[in-house]
Amino acid sequence: MARTTGSDGEKTEATIREAAVNLIARLGYEAMSMRQLASEVGVQAAALYRYFPTKEELLFTLMREHMEGLTEAWEAARPVSADPVQRLSAYVENHIAFHIERRHATHVSNMELRSLSPERLTQILRMRTAYEKELRAILRDGAETGVFSIDDTGLTAMALIQMMTGVIVWFRPGERLSIAEVTTTYLSMTMRLVGAKIDAYSAARPFGRAKDAVAF
Amino acid sequence: MARTTGSDGEKTEATIREAAVNLIARLGYEAMSMRQLASEVGVQAAALYRYFPTKEELLFTLMREHMEGLTEAWEAARPVSADPVQRLSAYVENHIAFHIERRHATHVSNMELRSLSPERLTQILRMRTAYEKELRAILRDGAETGVFSIDDTGLTAMALIQMMTGVIVWFRPGERLSIAEVTTTYLSMTMRLVGAKIDAYSAARPFGRAKDAVAF
DNA sequence: GCACTAATAAAACAAACGTTCAATTAATTC
């Protein structure tokens, strides 16, 4: 046997990507074999090498595209306003929405960094640092203008990111809480954590995706 | 060749444990080979099987003992006081001190859960849940007595634990911040996050290990 | 110093790994 009827390169590649994210998230990169991935896709292992030259290149591609997606999502959601409270709200809402939507991909990007070669690791970390820098800038602006009260900007940024990203560990869609409820609570916790002066965040308020949350 | 001069079972086992924690933290459980571990210990791979029947049993032992250590540390640090603020302070201080001290072991316990068999996974998760339950109880008591203002106890507990445990990701001993400084800042952030009424935590205050922090 | 046990080495096992290669068939082009 050889080429199968109805076979299409683009579709196969997309299927590989999807299956790889799920499999790596579940088993881990090292524990997932190429044969396992191939069988999930419904293809022989050799066929995978038409699309990705090595296993590591596949992992790297998944990570890079995930980080690019996160950056792009934030660029689309970033408010024009200079108000630190609004900007922080948008950051939190975007971060949580994105990470819940792509739980598996986030898991891969966070857990499998050590399987990358040094150069590729550096590349991913650079993207991540750039994204985190945005948060630090917001916190610094808020602290300087007196809207926030923060001890250590860098440390607070790390704490917030760990807290927000941690959502993917326990959140399961369709359980006790909706995405909207989780986001509202995290927004409230974030604002208290940074000592935001205006504290109207504990009360329930209409939920919107980051880009809609500019005006409030 | 066979038994080497000066060989001692207890010492070898301790060396294996230590090397395994470091190696698994650095490379990951799946990526670490038994031969690699053996060479780190200065022994042949077969010798490892005198101490641990399988690779997974080794991993499980490391994790179980780490969780037991965490539980014991908290039991020793838990204040007699019923005051939620004091109890929460002790919890945060103990958690951060323990996790920084045993960064590598924590990394292993958090990242390699998926390599355990279902029964062993359940056992570890049970220990973890019991530990987290302590935090939820503190938050609930504080919320009920009006000392804290919390939206969702369970969600807040998860957020706090993610935030605190996240320290091990970026903290490197001997860099910009001392353990005491980090703990102070995290304590301040925690108290603001739960909306603690008495907010004297932003100011610098003498640092003490959990068990010494009862009176303040 | 002899018997016994503890601790290890050395070699081997089958299974699984990532990857390559040649052959083969489906779709597309002209």
Next chain:
DNA sequence: GAATTAATTGAACGTTTGTTTTATTAGTGC
């Protein structure tokens, strides 16, 4: 409908994996 290109199979490669078996030596008790 012949020639070309795209997509895939099946078999094979050399390594590495966790683990077992057997033999050998160091330490210990008497």
